[in-house]
Amino acid sequence: MSGRKIHQNGNNNIMHLETPKKTIQKSSQEVYDFLIDIKNFEQLMPENISKFELINEERFLFALKGMPEIVLQRKETIPTSKVVLGAASEKLPFTLTANIVALGANETEVILSFEGKFNAMMAMMIKNPITNFIGTLSDNLQKI
Template identity: 60%
Template sequence: MNLESPKVTVNKSAQDVFDFLINVENFEKLMPENISKFEVLDEGKFLFALKGMPEIVLKQKEAISPNKIVLGAAGGKLDFSLVGDINETSGEQSEIQLSFTGDFNPMMAMMIKGPITKFIETLATNIPNAI
């Protein structure tokens, strides 16, 4: 399953956006309003839960400054990744797009497609105001 957020324009350089996202503590500022738990577990690793959903642990898997950050599932039964692609459009403006990739059975994919799509859209649209 591959899902993408809309591209979001940020009035910051690609390096500024990258520096913000590389610090996992900042993801708390991007979370939807229905977050019930957020905890930094380690450098590059955090746990979060949305109301009515199980806890999810994400850890930084890859970072290519200033254009790409990859977070992935840290344990658990599901294997997926969340990728942030950052492209500088001018000196002080850039675009970011989040993409979610996971290998799920068809039933699971059908159940989580809507909530995951909404989740990555919320993360992306909150970035310009959070930085």
């Protein structure tokens, strides 16, 4: 994966991970519309998901086997170019951002990025699972 960065910030590190660019054979509007519809994230989840629950049109809860449940909510949208989801809990403050770039009428490039503030021990523990998780989301996004 490209773009692994960890910046020092007091007791917490800012961890930034991103997926390689993926090309999707859909318009940027179609990709954006898919991503702002929270229930569609169930289709993007890895096979090892143990729970997915729609809370409302802005929030969903999911859990991967062996990991705690996480609630994500839509935080920011910029039509046809960006969708930002963030953790609803302050215990694990992070965002998951989809940057959407139109390449043509039916071709769009998407990069998923994860950014969160974690202490060094937590960052070490979650780096590989999060890298794998966002990689799977990105791979599955290509199949929509």
